[in-house]
Amino acid sequence: MDIVHIIILALLVNNVVLSQFLGICPFLGVSQKLSTSIGMGAAVIFVITLANLVTFMLYNFVLSPLHIEFMQTITFILVIASLVQIVEIVLKKVSPPLYQALGIYLPLITTNCAVLGTAIISITKNYNLIENLVYGISIALGFTLALVLMAGIREQLVLNGVPKAMKGFPIALITAGLLSLAFMGFAGLVK
Amino acid sequence: MNYLKEFTKGFIKENPLLVLVLGTCPSLAVTTSAVNAIGMGFATTFVLFMSNVLISLLKNLIPNKVRIPAFIVIIATFVTIVDLVMQAYFPDLYKALGVFIPLIVVNCIVLGRAEAFAQKNNVLASFLDGLGMGLGFTMAILIIASIREILGNGSFFDIKLTSEDASTILIFIMPPGAFITFGYIMVLMNKLKSKLN
Numbered sequence: 001m002d003i004v005h006i007i008i009l010a011l012l013v014n015n016v017v018l019s020q021f022l023g024i025c026p027f028l029g030v031s032q033k034l035s036t037s038i039g040m041g042a043a044v045i046f047v048i049t050l051a052n053l054v055t056f057m058l059y060n061f062v063l064s065p066l067h068i069e070f071m072q073t074i075t076f077i078l079v080i081a082s083l084v085q086i087v088e089i090v091l092k093k094v095s096p097p098l099y100q101a102l103g104i105y106l107p108l109i110t111t112n113c114a115v116l117g118t119a120i121i122s123i124t125k126n127y128n129l130i131e132n133l134v135y136g137i138s139i140a141l142g143f144t145l146a147l148v149l150m151a152g153i154r155e156q157l158v159l160n161g162v163p164k165a166m167k168g169f170p171i172a173l174i175t176a177g178l179l180s181l182a183f184m185g186f187a188g189l190v191k
Numbered sequence: 192m193n194y195l196k197e198f199t200k201g202f203i204k205e206n207p208l209l210v211l212v213l214g215t216c217p218s219l220a221v222t223t224s225a226v227n228a229i230g231m232g233f234a235t236t237f238v239l240f241m242s243n244v245l246i247s248l249l250k251n252l253i254p255n256k257v258r259i260p261a262f263i264v265i266i267a268t269f270v271t272i273v274d275l276v277m278q279a280y281f282p283d284l285y286k287a288l289g290v291f292i293p294l295i296v297v298n299c300i301v302l303g304r305a306e307a308f309a310q311k312n313n314v315l316a317s318f319l320d321g322l323g324m325g326l327g328f329t330m331a332i333l334i335i336a337s338i339r340e341i342l343g344n345g346s347f348f349d350i351k352l353t354s355e356d357a358s359t360i361l362i363f364i365m366p367p368g369a370f371i372t373f374g375y376i377m378v379l380m381n382k383l384k385s386k387l388n
Binding site: 018019020021022023024025028070071072073074077078081112113116117120121164165166167169170171172173174176177178180181184 | 212215216217219220260263264267268270271274275290293294296297298299362365366367368369370371373374375377378381382385
């Protein structure tokens, strides 16, 4: 029951993009086409899940026993940056097709604040290993959901007569606002 | 080199948020009140000019191949300083800003200025560039926060403008209000830009 609770909260109610404002840059930047948004979403799921797991272990088995919790920002960002590099190298060697599909999105993820944000937030929630893993996956799925929805809307939007001053970022932001309004409806799912 | 120009370009011409559209995450998340916006703006400004100064001092020592990780470590150091100082002296503000203080590390403005300006220019110019960009960012999020706080909460800098029982447009301090306010400010900016050209 607890696991289901975590999934619904992280995926829908507190959606990482639309209610916590993490990862806005890729959300606005890579949501012009449905196909690229799915690629980006897959890469984000991969990296957030892995990064969340690694930072969780690092915090609980290294930083916390040594009482150097204040080092978390520096260590986490370095771990995430090197993790993305390692993932890229390993993927290139092990699975070229997957690398072809995700390759171009991977370097962009280092500066995606959703990755670091999720790692920091999940530490403050005092989850155990399994709950932490589920939380990471749900956050990443929530990001992908928002990104794919947005890309679907923006593909249609191109065909419409948007006023000149609203083209590009402004209309995307207003669309995101309406999506966020819709997602507020999910708040009733959890007591 | 015109130092005054380096300082003032961040205000309007190259405003990091409204013109370059960098650092959107904190500007949507912490703009629920003007006080939060000022806190976030000053924290970012401090990190910006301090990291700019240090990077421009070390620019000849950092090998080109590892410059990005080196910049990130320098930035993360100053973010940790801000994080600890705020936690100690401004606990309320620290609680309100939450995860977005450590997230200054991944704010594209900071790394962007290090990469585009500080590693190529001298210390004074880098300092002025960082300060100007930081103040430009603070100004931009203060505008968003003022609109959201006045419309959504009926107050400005925590001073109540409406009577206690007046109903306000609550949606503006909720997440959708952030997107919509920022969207319409960008519309206004585009309109002004096309008028000027």
